[in-house]
């Protein structure tokens with residue numbers, strides 16, 4: 337509520353138009369082995385595709401040339417361990433971006449101690465195991481993480497992302513999810529986590545200001561809600577990362593959002609950060 341009132345008084349959030357992304361999500365395969373009800377994969381999963389190694393290398397080369405040291409996630413709409421070459425991709429991107437924080441979040445179904453050793457040996461910074469199936473699964477993941485760190489003590493077993501203060505260290509943790517709708521949003525209207533919006537929410541959204549999301553076919557998505565890369569931002573096969581980041585289309589999304597304007601395609605149906613809206617206003621939006 338306080339944040340909302342603060343934003344409304346300001347009417348616009350000033351931002352540095354020359355700022356580059358400091359988070360990149362690279363989907364090395366589009367496939368997930370699950371179809372969670374709160375995820376667009378349960379409605380219509382993207383076509384199965386694997387990022388060609390030449391494209392992955394192009395992205396890695398560009399990041400190296402930029403001297404990139406921000407965060408790198410090696411997944412977007414997929415389960416990262418569905419990529420059998422995950423450890424090879426981790427190694428390549430670690431060589432190119434030695435100071436980056438490289439991470440994955442996994443649904444844990446395919447994870448073994450051996451696979452964890454393989455990705456940490458390759459240079460990953462952290463692995464989060466997401467327990468979607470309740471307490472028993474969370475307990476099994478905790479046991480797996482403990483077993484792993486007993487064999488690999490240079491990785492810290494922490495309780496969550498909030499415990500990460502040093503990006504030069506390595507971490508593993510387990511996240512337990514409940515079905516509370518507060519934990520999820522409707523991914524630009526793709527999943528029915530909330531009722532359909534009558535009009536766009538009058539809220540800022542920070543994601544397109546720091547995050548570049550690339551699908552397995554090279555399309556750039558606006559954010560993790562742009563499941564089918566519909567924002568029309570371009571393809572990294574044809575353009576450089578920075579050309580896309582500073583393209584008129586991307587800038588126009590940032591300009592709108594910085595004015596609390598979610599009228600553009602995708603944002604207009606999206607409930608991301610709905611909890612920032614004062615409950616007294618909820619009725620007029622649903």
Ligand code: SF4
Nearest residue numbers: 368370372375377443
């Ligand atoms: S939430 Fe994760 S595990 Fe579930 S379907 Fe989506 S990508 Fe797969």
Ligand code: SF4
Nearest residue numbers: 541559602603606608
């Ligand atoms: S409001 Fe727009 S930028 Fe933010 S998550 Fe939704 S679709 Fe993406």
